Amino acid sequence: MSRSATSTRRSLVAACAIALIGPAAAHAQLITIDRLADSLGKLRRTSTFAFRARVDTLHASTVPGIPASAHTIAVTPTLALQCPHAVGVYAGQPLTVYVEDTTRLAPMQEWWFFASGWVIGDHIGVRSVARFQAARADSALERDFLGPNGPRAQLKHHLEDTVFVVTGRISLDSVRPNVGAAIQRIINRGASAVSLPFTRGSVMLAPDGGHVDSTFNVAVPFSLILTPLLQVPDAYQHLLFLLHVTLNEPGNLVTNGPKPPFMLRSADDILQIADSAGVASVIAQLPKGQLGAPPTDFVAQCGTLPP
Amino acid sequence: MRAAIAALLATVPPVLHAQVRVVNMIPAMFGDETTWNPEPTLAVHPTDRSLLAASSFLLGTDVCEGRNLSPMLVSRDTGNAWSVVCNIPTPGLAGLPPQDVVMRWGSRGRRLYAAFIWSLPDQPQSLQVFSTNDVFSPRPMQFLVGHDTVDQPDLLVIDRHGHDRVMVAGSYKDSMPRTAAILWADDPTGPMQFKRIDLEHRKIGEQDFAVRLDAHASGRVYALYDAVPLEYKHNNTTFLDIVVARDDFGGASKNPFAALREKPRPSSPANCPIGDGLPGVRVVRCRPYAYDGWGAVRDTFGFQRRVPVQLSVTTDPTDKRGNTVYVAWADSSGSDHQRVTVAKSIDGGQGWRLLLSIPNAMNPSVAVDSLGRLGFLFQQLAYDSVANRWVTRLLVTRDDMQHAREYVLASTPALLDLVRAQPYIGDWAELHARGSEFLGVFSAANIPDSANFPNGVTYQRRVSFADRMLLVRRPVDDSLRVDQLAPSIDPFFFRVGPAESPRCSTLRSSVPVGTTPPSLIALPREISDSTRRRMSQIGCDR
Numbered sequence: 001m002s003r004s005a006t007s008t009r010r011s012l013v014a015a016c017a018i019a020l021i022g023p024a025a026a027h028a029q030l031i032t033i034d035r036l037a038d039s040l041g042k043l044r045r046t047s048t049f050a051f052r053a054r055v056d057t058l059h060a061s062t063v064p065g066i067p068a069s070a071h072t073i074a075v076t077p078t079l080a081l082q083c084p085h086a087v088g089v090y091a092g093q094p095l096t097v098y099v100e101d102t103t104r105l106a107p108m109q110e111w112w113f114f115a116s117g118w119v120i121g122d123h124i125g126v127r128s129v130a131r132f133q134a135a136r137a138d139s140a141l142e143r144d145f146l147g148p149n150g151p152r153a154q155l156k157h158h159l160e161d162t163v164f165v166v167t168g169r170i171s172l173d174s175v176r177p178n179v180g181a182a183i184q185r186i187i188n189r190g191a192s193a194v195s196l197p198f199t200r201g202s203v204m205l206a207p208d209g210g211h212v213d214s215t216f217n218v219a220v221p222f223s224l225i226l227t228p229l230l231q232v233p234d235a236y237q238h239l240l241f242l243l244h245v246t247l248n249e250p251g252n253l254v255t256n257g258p259k260p261p262f263m264l265r266s267a268d269d270i271l272q273i274a275d276s277a278g279v280a281s282v283i284a285q286l287p288k289g290q291l292g293a294p295p296t297d298f299v300a301q302c303g304t305l306p307p
Numbered sequence: 308m309r310a311a312i313a314a315l316l317a318t319v320p321p322v323l324h325a326q327v328r329v330v331n332m333i334p335a336m337f338g339d340e341t342t343w344n345p346e347p348t349l350a351v352h353p354t355d356r357s358l359l360a361a362s363s364f365l366l367g368t369d370v371c372e373g374r375n376l377s378p379m380l381v382s383r384d385t386g387n388a389w390s391v392v393c394n395i396p397t398p399g400l401a402g403l404p405p406q407d408v409v410m411r412w413g414s415r416g417r418r419l420y421a422a423f424i425w426s427l428p429d430q431p432q433s434l435q436v437f438s439t440n441d442v443f444s445p446r447p448m449q450f451l452v453g454h455d456t457v458d459q460p461d462l463l464v465i466d467r468h469g470h471d472r473v474m475v476a477g478s479y480k481d482s483m484p485r486t487a488a489i490l491w492a493d494d495p496t497g498p499m500q501f502k503r504i505d506l507e508h509r510k511i512g513e514q515d516f517a518v519r520l521d522a523h524a525s526g527r528v529y530a531l532y533d534a535v536p537l538e539y540k541h542n543n544t545t546f547l548d549i550v551v552a553r554d555d556f557g558g559a560s561k562n563p564f565a566a567l568r569e570k571p572r573p574s575s576p577a578n579c580p581i582g583d584g585l586p587g588v589r590v591v592r593c594r595p596y597a598y599d600g601w602g603a604v605r606d607t608f609g610f611q612r613r614v615p616v617q618l619s620v621t622t623d624p625t626d627k628r629g630n631t632v633y634v635a636w637a638d639s640s641g642s643d644h645q646r647v648t649v650a651k652s653i654d655g656g657q658g659w660r661l662l663l664s665i666p667n668a669m670n671p672s673v674a675v676d677s678l679g680r681l682g683f684l685f686q687q688l689a690y691d692s693v694a695n696r697w698v699t700r701l702l703v704t705r706d707d708m709q710h711a712r713e714y715v716l717a718s719t720p721a722l723l724d725l726v727r728a729q730p731y732i733g734d735w736a737e738l739h740a741r742g743s744e745f746l747g748v749f750s751a752a753n754i755p756d757s758a759n760f761p762n763g764v765t766y767q768r769r770v771s772f773a774d775r776m777l778l779v780r781r782p783v784d785d786s787l788r789v790d791q792l793a794p795s796i797d798p799f800f801f802r803v804g805p806a807e808s809p810r811c812s813t814l815r816s817s818v819p820v821g822t823t824p825p826s827l828i829a830l831p832r833e834i835s836d837s838t839r840r841r842m843s844q845i846g847c848d849r
Contacts, residue, residue, distance in 0.1 A: 048370050065383045065390065065443055084370040086340035089780050098445045117370040117378070118445055121334040121390025122767070127372075127445050 047114035049126050050082035051091065052134050055109045058102050062094040063125040072125075073097050073105060075113070081141070087120060096125040110134035112141065326804040327762035327846065329716055331753060332361065332380055332389045333797050338768030339779050342366050343725070343796040345733030347748035350410040350419060351741055357385050360419055360442055361748055362408040363798035364733075367393055367400070374400040379410065379421070381442050386746070386800045388767060396437060396447045397425060405435075407459055413438075413473075414466035418496070421448060422460040422475050430455045436462075436475055438496065451495045456480040459517035459616050463528065465557055470494040474558055475501075476518035476530060484513040487532035487550075489520075491558055504563045506530055506552050508586045512540030516615040523622040523629030528558045529656065531620035531634050536593055538578060545598035547615055549636045551656045552587045567656045590650055590659045594638035597645055608644040609688040609695045609721035609731065611669065616734040617647065619672045624740075625679035630655045633662075633681055635671035647671040647685045651707060663708040665828055672738035674745060678805065680705050682745045684738040688721070689830045695721040697732055699749045701803060702827060703846070711827055712846040715761045716801050718831075719752035725796055732796055743805035753777065753797035761831075761844035764799075803846070811847035814838050824849040 044050065053075035060074040061067060073096070080091040098118055105111070112134055115126035132140075332347075333340060344363040352358040361380040371378055371393035377400060378391040397405050405423040412419050420438045427433045434457035437448035451473070460477040473495050479488040487506040492499045507514060512535035522528045530552045539546035553567040554560050565586035572582035579593035599613040617637035622629055635649040643666035650659045668687040675681050683702045688695060698718045704711035725731070736749035752759075755770035755777065769778040769789070777792035817838050825834045825843060834840040842849070 046372075048372070063390075065381075071445075086337045086342075086370055088339035090336070116372040116376070117367065117391070117393045119390050119392050119443060120336045120370065120378075122336065122388060124336050 043114045043130055044082065046116075047082060047129050048084050048117055049113070049115040050080070051077040051095075051115075052079040052081070052110060052112050053077040053095070053097075055105055055107050055111060056094065057107060058105060060096075061125075062096045063119050063121065063123045065121075066096060066119055066125055070102070071098050071100065073099060073102060075111075078110070081112075082114075084117065087117075087124065090124055094123070096123070098125065098127045099131070100128075104133075112137045326806050326808050327714060327716070328386070328802045329760055329762055329764045330386055330389070330800045331755075331764060331766045331768065331797055332363070332748070332800050333753070333766075333768050334380075334389050334391055335767040335769075337370075337391050338777075339792065341793045341795045343731075344798050345730045345750045345796055346407065346735065347733060347737060347750050347798040348409045349737050349739060349746065349748040349800070350412050351739045351746055352412050352416045353414065354416045356741070357383050358416075358442075359386055359746075359800075360410050360412070361389070361798065361800070362395075362405075362410055362421070362423075363748070363750060364404050364406070364408075365391065366404040367391075367397075374398065376400070376447060377404050379408075379442070380798070382800075386802055387765070389800070392442060394439060394442070394444065394446070394448050395421060395423070396435075396450065399426070399428065409460055409462045411462040411464050413464045413471040415469075415471075418471060419448075420451075420462055420464055420471075420473060422462050424458065424460065432456055432458060432480070434460055434475065434477065434490075436460075436473075436490075436495075449496065452490065452492070452501045454479070454481075454490060454501075458515070461517070461519050463520040463522055463558075465522045465528070467493055467557055467559075472557060472559075474520060474528070476506075476520050476532075478514055478516055478518065479503075479505075480515070484511055485515050486511075487514045487518045487530070487534070489518070489530070489558065489564075504558070506532060506550075506564055506587065507534065508565070509534075509583070510537050511535060511548075512537050517618050519618045519620050521620045521622055521632075522557070523626075524624065525627065525629040526555060526557045527622070527629040527655070528554045528564075529620050529622065529632055530554075530564055531618050531636075533615050533618065533636070536579065539593060545596040545615070546593045547596050547638060548592045549590045549594065549618075549634070549638075550587045551590060551620070551632070551634060551652075553656050570657070588656055588659075590634060590636075591638070591648075595640075596637075597639045608667075609697055610723065610726045611688075611697075611721075611731040612729040612734075613645050613669070614730075614734055617645075617669055617671055619738075621673045621675055621740075623675045623679055623681075624677060625675075626653075628655075631675075632656055633673045633675065634659075635673045635683065635685075637669055637671060640666075643667045644688065645669050649673060649681075649683050649708070651681075660707075663702075663827060670733065670736040670749070672736055672747065674738045674740040674747075676740040676745065676805070677742050678705075680743075681707075682738050682740060682803075683708075683711075684736055684747055684749070686732065686736060686749060686751075687830065689718070689832060691832055697721055697751060698830060699736070699751060699799075701738070701745065701747075701801075701846075703745065703803070708827060710824075710849055712807070712848060713827065713831075713843045714803060714846045715831055715844040716749065717751045717760055717764075717799060719754065719759045722752060722794075725752055725794060745803045746801070748798055748800050750796050750798050752794060754794045761841075762846075807848055808845045810845060811842060814842050814847060818842075 056074040056076055058073050059068055059070055061072045062074050074094055075097055076094050077091045097113055112132045113128055114130045115128045118127045119125035344365060347363040348361060350360040359382040365378045367376060367378040375398055376393045377395040377397040378393045379395055380389045381392050382389045395405055405425055408421060408423040410421045418438045418440050419442050422436045425433055425435045434454040436451040438451055439448040458478040458480060460475055463474040465472050470493055472493050474489050474491040476489045479486055489504045490501040492501040514532060514534045516533055518530055518532040520528060520530050532550055533547045534550060536546060536548050552564040554564045555566045567588050568584055568586050569582050569588050571584040581589050581592055596615055597613050619635040621633050623631035630653055632652050633649060635647060637645050637647045639645050646664050646666045647668045648664040649662045651662055652659050665685055665687060668685045670686045672684040681704050685700060687698045687700060689698045696718050699716040701714040701716060702711040732750045738745060738747040754775055755766055755772050756775045757772055771778055777794055778789050779792040780789055825839055831840045831843045834843055
């Protein structure tokens, strides 16, 4: 792989995984490159798999139990842009893609596939949501992921009204399933002010660089109580807490810092840092003095190094 | 050549030849998941022995179609390998998967049915029923019926003139008091609407929990449910009646599920009398129950919440008239947190005899195989010097628990750091009989430790038994590094054959003649003799 290709790959992958889950999936199989810029963000939200792949065989299947048909093709991913946490690394292994039609597809071609999970066992089968010829889409994908509407830009925007950014790696021996269980643990301790249990021993990116002591308002919205904090393996158990000045509204999960108090406004303020390299990059671009140094222990997903 | 064959045989896992097979159901390519998977269900195909479907609180948010689909598990090789298939419609999926999922195949195996509870925007506890004629289809399952405010559904599908009669039992909370009820329809993919049968004929406090169903080839359908007696409606402690109802015409009698009535008799005892002549025989009355709806992180019962879902009913296929029926339930006594009891009737549910009670246990499930052997599955909390352990045990008996083969399918630690939410390992496990073998599912901690699985275990996900670790591949420096993955609760499938383990004869020969076998309620760790202890784990005749 050439140096420029490697750079592109790293940039793309580094920007891939802050994607938040969005509305229902689109079913268009073929989207023109001209429309790509507009649709890419939606595709990223509605697809669970995004990868560049070489078409191996048309009307074939690599998944036992899935017969080959006019709708199935066998491909080998060469670059994974979006990786479901439960699946992990999958580039380099043959996949089966269900497509509505095989128009313009031929063996040995390289295509970008945006897809949803279909059958995942010893092998992977996905349903294609959209596909683009790789040679034409590489630059557009890079532009979108790194451009003003890409995940990096969205994160930067999100950080603009954030007072504290707390990142943490969840330790294996702590209770960390969801907000509700963490609160339960605090209640059982009978403590009124404890450290965030899911950031033990981790880096706190606060103006003073110190740890944030906290107390929790038990009257947390039900949806927030059920917010999973651990959907990802240990390697990816980095969370990003975006703390805002609290209004002390009933139902908010409140953390009391020195002054003023802070809060997590919603589940959106607790982000899993799958694309930690991207987060580090954005934080590094913020004005000096606003936040501490970018963390150094992040591991990027999908098979590449941080940029 | 001989050496090559010997080497080849040496690589074949011994589990393939065992009478007991335990399989961690998380697929290989789904092996980086760390969610917790309680509440397992298993659908056994009636004609294709290789085909199984299952579910266990599987979250598909970032794998399936965003917020629209959740996965199920499917095996095409009788449970050796499992695949996740994204086909359960769950619009608005966020942090929780479909709940209380139960899955059953149609009577001739043409369709798979699934019922579960799903939160809709205006209805947080809605029953949803779907079906498909192809579990591997890239299309979602087909919607059949929905019903607001239902809890703990159970599914029964029987053959009715070549069509599927589908019954969906549960606690229907849209009536006052809440009541056990069934929705049913013939060939529900057609135009027929679902009809409702209310099972309760008495004035009760409420029926807030569960109903379980089973059918006999004669057309008899049994329903087992619990109810809070009116006398104890406002008591601080939960009390339960355990009730059996019966329908002799496939659930479609003119007066459905009223074939079984309590024989009128003088009221005794005065506070909880039995014998009112109404439909539904109460097997036991006013049993105390240590209700603990949400559990507590430091709960003494192995981090597991205690809710009265714990019911199971099965008929004996070798009794041509369908008169022989077994039930199992959970209640509590002063000396245990929760206990499970199995009882038998040989007169169609009129009279009952208690067979066995297991202390500190839950998730009872009963099934009878084609040889008339009763299988009794449960999960028991055992204490040792290291940690609490959840021990999943199967008893198989020919003589009403006078003697039984015992199998320890898993003995896994109850660990605080695996408490993701409640339930911890789930409110039920499932046992099914097919021919002369038993198949089932349970949930347990997924730490790959051979000592936790006395009958062996197969993992599809990456593990190191030597290090007792789940493994994950991490990309580092353009290569893959293998690291530890956080443990969690996983579903396990098991299959137990009809023969005794070949190791039993050797073990038995070293037991002194005249030695009394240990009690069936004794945990293996309580058996001091190591030979007897091993025999109590691998299903030796006794």
